[in-house]
Amino acid sequence: MTLFDELKTAAADDWAAYTHHSFVQQLGAGNLPQPAFRHYLIQDYLFLIQFARAYGLAAYKGHSFEDLAKGQAGLQATIEETELHVRLCAGWGISREQMAATAEQPATVAYTRYVLDTGMQGDLLDLHVALSPCVIGYAEIGARLKPALEANPEHPYAEWVAEYSSEDARRLADEAIAYIDQLGARYLSPARFPRLAEIFATATRMEAAFWQMGLDLAAAEE
Template sequence: MSKLPDPPAGGFCAEAWQHTARLQDAILKLPFNEALTDGSLSRDVFAFYIVQDARYLVGFAQALSAAATRSDDADDAAFLAGAANAALLEERRLHAGYVEEFGLTEAETAGIETSPTCLGYTSYLKACALAESYPVLLAAILPCFWVYQHVGATILEATGGAEGHPYQAWIKTYADDEFASAVRSARELVDKVAARSDEATRGKMLEAFTRATEFEWMFWHSAWVKETWPTAEFLAR
């Protein structure tokens, strides 16, 4: 497991993490993540989460691709495009693996409706891609990288390496050195772009980072309660 070094003092990422520190702690303490840590998370809740996550990652990849097209730096564009590709590959690998392990059929997974939170989060990222500046879009994308690495690394440490853990594959995916390196690169990119942005843009970047982190909290919570549309009873689906 690779622990990420603290962002440079005075950088945007250090400010953003400090601003959302209580929320980051609350994410770790959500019932879903506590049950994931001790291995008691029910398979039907995890299956619901995996289906939602697979759909989210498609939208996340689209936002990354949009950011790649707007970068004026070839290396940064390559990183963002590569991250988009990795998100789609991960969606297929993890989703297919757990669908097979849980014995779910394609019909069963297709029957799980996209939750309001999943749709809201992906719609927010797409809206940032369409209507916000490149720096703000990067700030909105960053929490998905950083929060997942933080959660994965914390759980890996709490489980002593996750060997024999029922969700070992998931834990190690988001706590390994390769993912930590990607998160480090994402943070460095956001800090670099923020450093050359004006105060108003940095303010909007902080708002976007905070909103996306709120969506991260909501996403874990929505999986725990297997969130449905409250209007479903009024509609034939």
């Protein structure tokens, strides 16, 4: 069992609430209200800006060339991920500049600053554990939703599902799992696991809150 598996097992209820959230279920079924997806996507663009900063922090915190390279690769992948958001929002006539000018919602601020604060206070293991629910969870969700996409070529959220069910998404998730194991071998002690489990569970709950934000913002417009 990997360290990530141990963390996921310790936060099993929170992980299920995140990866099987109503937002995700509706997205997979293709009946998620478009305003909910739009609000989520814009906030996720702002979220990714802060996550790119977190990977920059990971590079700064590194103690080896591999650590630096991992931070740089995460930063680059996060920047590239924003292009999906730009393309989809362009279809609604929303520009990158308009997205960047949108106010961050409390759920966006809470999650991203929690990750950055965890990284500032702790070491690379703390930071990558805080990052892991996003990169690994999205690949897990994408893989689970992929059959719905294959069954319906006209799926309204086909591009999103295709992005996170791709081989690249799975590769990034697998690399993140392996790197957490490497960091665990370097930094982990039995006494430290409860703190890591707390970090992981908190970040996972914030992922679920992020989905809920999309639903709540759409409901507020009705």
